[in-house]
Amino acid sequence: MTAKCRRRRLGLVMGALTVAGVVAVLWLVSNASPILKNPIFLVTPRQSHLPRVYHTPGVELHTEVGTEMPSDRLWHLDLKGGAPRIKVIEGIMMLAARAGATGVLLEWEDMFPFSGALANLSARNAYTHEEVKHIATAAKTAGLTMVHLMQSLGHLEYALKLPQWVMLREGESPAEACPSHPGTARLVIEAVNQLMEAVPTSIIHIGADEVFTLAQCKRCQAREQAPLRLYVDHVAHVAQHVKSRWGVRVLVWDDMLRHAPSYLLHSLAGLVEPTVWAYGPDVSRMVPPYILRTYSAVFPRVWLAPAFKGATGPLAIMPDAARHAANTLAWVQVGQRMKHYANLNVAGIVITGWSRYDHFAVLCELLPPSTPSLVVTLLTASRGFMTPATLHDAHTLLDCPPHVMLDPARDPHLWAARDCAFPGANMVSFLHRYVRLRDDVKTLQREAEERGGWLTAYNIRHNFSSPNRVREYMTNLRSFISALKDLHGEAEAVLTQYHNTATVEEWTEQHLLPLNLTLSKFTSVSATLLSHKTWPRRPLEGRPSSAT
Numbered sequence: 001m002t003a004k005c006r007r008r009r010l011g012l013v014m015g016a017l018t019v020a021g022v023v024a025v026l027w028l029v030s031n032a033s034p035i036l037k038n039p040i041f042l043v044t045p046r047q048s049h050l051p052r053v054y055h056t057p058g059v060e061l062h063t064e065v066g067t068e069m070p071s072d073r074l075w076h077l078d079l080k081g082g083a084p085r086i087k088v089i090e091g092i093m094m095l096a097a098r099a100g101a102t103g104v105l106l107e108w109e110d111m112f113p114f115s116g117a118l119a120n121l122s123a124r125n126a127y128t129h130e131e132v133k134h135i136a137t138a139a140k141t142a143g144l145t146m147v148h149l150m151q152s153l154g155h156l157e158y159a160l161k162l163p164q165w166v167m168l169r170e171g172e173s174p175a176e177a178c179p180s181h182p183g184t185a186r187l188v189i190e191a192v193n194q195l196m197e198a199v200p201t202s203i204i205h206i207g208a209d210e211v212f213t214l215a216q217c218k219r220c221q222a223r224e225q226a227p228l229r230l231y232v233d234h235v236a237h238v239a240q241h242v243k244s245r246w247g248v249r250v251l252v253w254d255d256m257l258r259h260a261p262s263y264l265l266h267s268l269a270g271l272v273e274p275t276v277w278a279y280g281p282d283v284s285r286m287v288p289p290y291i292l293r294t295y296s297a298v299f300p301r302v303w304l305a306p307a308f309k310g311a312t313g314p315l316a317i318m319p320d321a322a323r324h325a326a327n328t329l330a331w332v333q334v335g336q337r338m339k340h341y342a343n344l345n346v347a348g349i350v351i352t353g354w355s356r357y358d359h360f361a362v363l364c365e366l367l368p369p370s371t372p373s374l375v376v377t378l379l380t381a382s383r384g385f386m387t388p389a390t391l392h393d394a395h396t397l398l399d400c401p402p403h404v405m406l407d408p409a410r411d412p413h414l415w416a417a418r419d420c421a422f423p424g425a426n427m428v429s430f431l432h433r434y435v436r437l438r439d440d441v442k443t444l445q446r447e448a449e450e451r452g453g454w455l456t457a458y459n460i461r462h463n464f465s466s467p468n469r470v471r472e473y474m475t476n477l478r479s480f481i482s483a484l485k486d487l488h489g490e491a492e493a494v495l496t497q498y499h500n501t502a503t504v505e506e507w508t509e510q511h512l513l514p515l516n517l518t519l520s521k522f523t524s525v526s527a528t529l530l531s532h533k534t535w536p537r538r539p540l541e542g543r544p545s546s547a548t
Contacts, residue, residue: 061393065100066384068336070304072348073381074147075101075374078310080109080158081355082366082507083127086134088498091423092371093142098397099375100382103145105205105350106135109359110158114194120164121191125502129198136199147251148195151207152188152238153177153231157359159187170213170220175358179211179234180219189241196246204242205275208235209253231256232264239271251275251303251350258291265298275350277305279312281326283334292334293342301347304331308377309365310354316364317431317511318415319373322408328380336384349381362510368424368498369431372398372406372414375422398422423498430487430494434511437483441515444476448522455525462540465529474526481519488512 075096077089084092093104110123113132127135139146153176159165160174165187170178177184192204214220214227223230239250254274257265274295278286283306295302306328309319331349338344353370356363375397379390391406399421400406406414418428448455454469491512495504 061098061396062389063379063383063387063393065382069332069382069384070335070346070348072102072145072303073100073378074103074105074145074348074350075308075378076105076107076149076350076352076354077367078107078109078353078355079111079127080107080359081361081363082499082503083111083355084367084498085500086127086131086138088368088423089135090138090141092367092374093138093144095371095397095422096374096378097142097144099378099394101144101351101378102348103147103203104139105147105149105352107149108195109151112195112198114191118187118190118194120162121159125500132198145203146199146201147203147205148192148199148201149205149207150188150192150195153179153184153208153234154211155207155209155358156187161359169217171216173213176211176213178217178219179214179230180217180223185234185237185241188238192238192242193245196248200246201248203249203251204246205251206235206238206242206272207253209255209277211256228256228260228264232260232267236267236271239268243271249273249301253277253305254295257295258287262294262298265294269298270300272299273301273303273347274299275303275305277307277350277352278331279307279327279352281323281330283327283330289334289338289342292338292344296338296342296344301345303348303350304335304346305350305352306331306377306381307352307354308373309367309370310352310357314357314361314364317435318413318428319365319370320412321373321376321414322412324373324377325380325386325408328377329386332381332384351377351381363503363507366427366499366503366507369428371422371424372417372420372428376406376408376414398425426494427498430490433483433490434487437480437487438511438515440476441480441518444473444480444522445518448473455522455529459529460525463529463532464535464540467530470526470529473522474530477519477522477526480515481523484512484515484519 096104110121111126112122113126113129114121136146155175156168156177157174160169160177165183166174168177168181168184168187170176177187188206192206196204208231211231214231215225220227220230225233235252239252242248242250250272252268252272252274254276257268257274276287276292276295280286292302306324308321308324308328310316311327312320312323328349328351335344335346335349339346351374353367353374354364355367372394375394376386376391379393379397380386383390391408395404395406398406398417400417401419404416404419406416408414415428415432418425418432449457452469453459454465455473459465488508491504491508495507499507
């Protein structure tokens with residue numbers, strides 16, 4: 001389990017009571033409002049692979065952007081997993097802008113077409129330079145400021161996994177680079193230069209989070225410096241180059257700075273702007289106010305970072321929109337409070353949306369079906385509140401028909417949005433059917449192996465079971481196998497509308513293959529058990545020797 005996983009899990013535990021409280025408030029609001037007073041109606045999805053169309057052009061939103069909200073609100077487009085097709089990105093750019101985004105934070109990782117000495121950084125299916133230009137044009141057309149994110153020390157797995165850069169590792173793990181090796185800064189700076197040459201921006205984010213193996217190599221130990229001193233020196237070096245070469249503002253994730261003494265933080269003053277992230281609903285538990293007060297005394301500008309996906313588990317299928325809205329609202333309130341009481345200058349909000357927990361992790365929530373969560377969190381971040389009117393605006397932006405109710409208190413994952421017409425609605429419908437089948441198969445497996453007495457390991461090992469009971473299981477198996485076959489067809493028809501073949505194959509292998517293996521196993525075992533027409537007298541042969 002990575003440290004980020006542990007931190008996120010800690011945030012889940014610490015914020016559990018707060019989630020319950022926020023959801024309870026949302027429930028009370030929804031029941032008191034004429035918009036949401038009726039129970040949510042979960043629409044039976046149409047059996048169609050095509051997106052639905054309910055467009056309502058010209059409909060105005062009910063609420064306006066709050067006057068006290070930060071002027072910059074970035075949504076994070078993480079391309080290191082499930083990179084969408086260009087047309088999909090274009091559509092979501094426009095939708096995000098309508099929901100209140102002012103910019104997009106693009107984490108390219110290996111999907112950027114690096115060249116020259118960095119050519120091997122790119123995945124074999126990376127975007128082309130022409131596609132990069134299309135993405136930049138889409139952002140500009142939507143009125144969004146583009147911000148590049150290039151990791152500078154931690155999370156450089158996509159480079160350090162390769163023989164070409166193995167010498168830059170801090171230890172044996174390819175997760176973090178050595179801050180003392182001159183090649184680390186050269187790699188990062190050259191990558192930033194290529195990003196800026198392709199699409200110039202006014203802000204650069206250099207990551208620098210979760211660097212947990214500092215000062216372990218001989219090169220670092222020879223410097224006889226504190227680990228955080230090595231970290232700060234490297235970040236300062238990269239930031240200084242980026243600022244002087246490109247004249248941009250530089251952002252960094254703040255988690256490594258939270259335990260740094262004030263004199264080290266002052267080494268970064270004027271060079272970077274911390275992006276303070278925490279994904280639980282009670283953000284003050286993870287980032288105590290004294291940390292923000294310290295930042296306000298050192299840094300002219302600070303950013304706050306909630307999440308709209310990729311923060312509730314590395315195997316998550318759909319975002320918990322209720323939790324993410326509560327997380328966003330908590331940051332909005334903390335930012336306003338710290339502004340009044342500690343003179344914290346909140347430059348903006350970055351709503352993160354991780355596609356993998358790191359380069360080696362499997363896919364978590366894909367972007368298209370996460371659109372409802374993105375819209376709700378952006379509306380919360382830009383309005384400064386979550387009310388029935390906010391949900392009404394989400395209903396409008398997602399092109400939902402009148403009978404669909406968006407109610408995070410009762411439907412945290414917003415499955416009801418699967419009958420709307422936003423880009424990705426038919427994928428939500430597909431995922432809903434997948435989740436129901438997955439849960440049904442898990443129930444069958446639990447009933448057979450843990451609660452029932454006819455398909456246990458003992459029955460299978462001795463070929464000794466009741467045919468009638470086995471046939472009962474076979475009835476469900478046949479329907480599950482048929483449903484899984486349909487899902488395979490839908491995956492090909494639906495997912496390919498939004499993602500390239502590699503992503504579709506990865507998602508299918510990650511989610512549908514395990515179901516297929518489980519059902520195949522039960523089918524084979526059941527067939528073997530049913531092939532027996534007579535059975536031996538007890539005691540059965542092959543019993544453990546301790547029973548003799």
